[in-house]
Amino acid sequence: MATCIECNAEFDVDDAREAVNTEYDGDIDYDETTEGELCGDCSISRFDSEINVGRAIDMMNGDEDYDDEKYL
Numbered sequence: 908m909a910t911c912i913e914c915n916a917e918f919d920v921d922d923a924r925e926a927v928n929t930e931y932d933g934d935i936d937y938d939e940t941t942e943g944e945l946c947g948d949c950s951i952s953r954f955d956s957e958i959n960v961g962r963a964i965d966m967m968n969g970d971e972d973y974d975d976e977k978y979l
């Protein structure tokens with residue numbers, strides 16, 4: 908069992924991974940994004956808030972290029 912860094916609940920990493928895969932159709936890699944430290948519920952609420960601010964696409968593509976040059 909692992910302990911969630913967000914809500915301190917004990918959770919099974921396999922269950923959390925399964926919950927994320929089911930919720931996002933495998934688009935988000937649970938292990939890569941949470942490093943196994945978040946339970947399923949906390950993972951999903953975190954991903955949902957990141958999707959809301961438009962960061963999920965960067966996260967999924969692994970693309971952190973924000974095109975800084977236009978601000979120079």
Ligand SMILES: [Zn+2]
Nearest residue numbers: 911914946949
């Ligand atoms: Zn949690």
